Amino acid sequence: MTTRIDTRFAELAKQGRSAFVTFVMAGDPDPKTALDIIKALPKAGADMIEIGMPFTDPMADGPSIQAAGLRALKAGMTLKKTLEMVRAFRKDDDTTPLVLMGYYNPIYIYGVDKFVVDAKTAGVDGLIIVDLPPEEDTELCLPAMKAGLNFIRLATPTTDDKRLPAVLANTSGFVYYVAVTGITGSASADSNVVGEAVARIKRHTKLPVCVGFGIRTPEAARAIAEKANGSVVGTALVDALKASLDAEDRATPKTVGAVADLVAALAQGVRGAKQAAE
């Protein structure tokens, strides 16, 4: 089954460039503004969009994304509303791949069987669930694959060659390489080390490899784009959004533009990359 993710990577391969993947939190700072932001991302240069599903206890996230999730929850965001947002986005855009990223509990409570069907119907292409390692594949990974969703696995600096095959076994769409050991928005990624890691993963799989965690600037995005099939930026966008809010964390007329402008600058960086990895 071909998803929008597969199609997009095939197109980018033809163009010989690396993907620029953006992360934003669903419902941050409120459901309407978040939808406007997501709608603005493809025009600003995002090749693919990861949408965070807010959760009270995001154990792999740093302070910025923790706060983004709490803003969204305070504004009344739920998993059901996140899927509604995806449906609304899909009315005008049927090609940009959408990946939901988050933690398992809200999906478990929604009901796995219902969730995979509803997500696919809404127009979701893939899932990244931080707290579901391959050891727990029967929970959501296998039902998601069956429903036609890509289950995108995280590989990390601690995933050694012995473990990689298990991590890659049920992965589809792309592999998300976490460039640093740590939480989102912490250390910055060293592109040389990342390049070696991407090459190592590519010895085990034909899937595209995208790199995230620790990429904040157009220069960093370009350096990663030269080593990988895609770079993911999240915390920097969430920080730009936060900086545009008023004192009560409400959206201002600047909010959508603040995120879109940074995305445009980062996309420029990625497009300036010499050559995307094979």
Place this chain on the structure above:
Amino acid sequence: MNPSLPNSFRSGPDERGHFGIFGGRFVAETLMPLILDLEKAYADAKADPSFQAEMNGYLKDYVGRPSPLYFAERLTEHLGGAKIYFKREELNHTGSHKVNNVLGQIMVARRMGKKRIIAETGAGQHGVATATLCARFGLECIVYMGAVDVERQQPNVIRMEMLGAKVVPVQSGSRTLKDAMNDALRDWVTNVHNTFYCIGTVAGPHPYPMMVRDFQSIIGIETRKQMQEAEGRLPDSLIACIGGGSNAMGLFHPFLDDPSVEIFGVEAAGHGLTQLHAASIAGGRPGVLHGNRTYLLMDDDGQIQDAHSISAGLDYPGIGPEHSWLHETGRVTYLSATDDEALAAFQLLSRLEGIIPALEPAHAIAKIMELAPKRPKDHLMVLNLSGRGDKDVPQVGDILKGKKK
């Protein structure tokens, strides 16, 4: 009772860390290789007689075990029913049962060559035990503690700092135990190469619930032997308070396959089960948090709710996965006690027995006050007196002063 009862209640977890549907390994990929390493290191240690021998030495001479099984004569007379015994875990070095587990984990960490130890703490008892053993073995110690708990358990914060630990007040979320655990996990994922996460209760990803239970089972093993010596038979009932549930699991586990022994766990009902509380079994349902599937307090969207208890050690919206399974199989009965009931029990025990209990076991004492009078005088009831109340004296003093006003 559940129709699919197991042959034994003591055989869990399976090799993937499951107790029925509960437990598991719900962690980020970065941590997964570490958890597999730990599982192997613990299995090796368990099979190594020198590990057990070394641990027994420290348990005896450093912790002060065995802890006494004490006949609470005045409380028994006062309640006029069951004959009540206390397992005196509050007499251990550091003042609670927490040290049993920490000693075991620190010895495993040493075998693994880890020099940096992190821990989460609620009441500070686990933090103090961890700081103590890190001092004893010359290890770096960082303790994550919710900012709210730092305030209400000041004596333990001072103790940890005296012992050389760094106490990090956690400002995220509800600023209590749950958030301390989140930040400890964030530290671990960042410092994977040199850090050992010493979890304080029977929760977290496999192998923690099993490993912590094994280290705490010394409580029940000693109780069996001591009750045999005192009364020549098994106790008729066991009772213990439950936050994550490590003191309870330690007492219960060696008795799970003795059907004549009734077992009660007591959760914290806070202001009452219809208001803010910390009773995951009474008021929650199965979900996934902190590496395991278990009963959790949450809303309809699967968002974790803030717990509340007067006792910082019970102020957690979850419970160890093995308890969830023992609840669903019906082997253990889970009750709950409110803040006010625990406060009353705290005062009663101080005056009747000359023992100031921690607010955590005061919840179990509160239920003994209901259960014991309904049972015959030859009924042998054992309460796990899991910690002493020194740390709670300033807080309870303030509350009682406020009430008098």
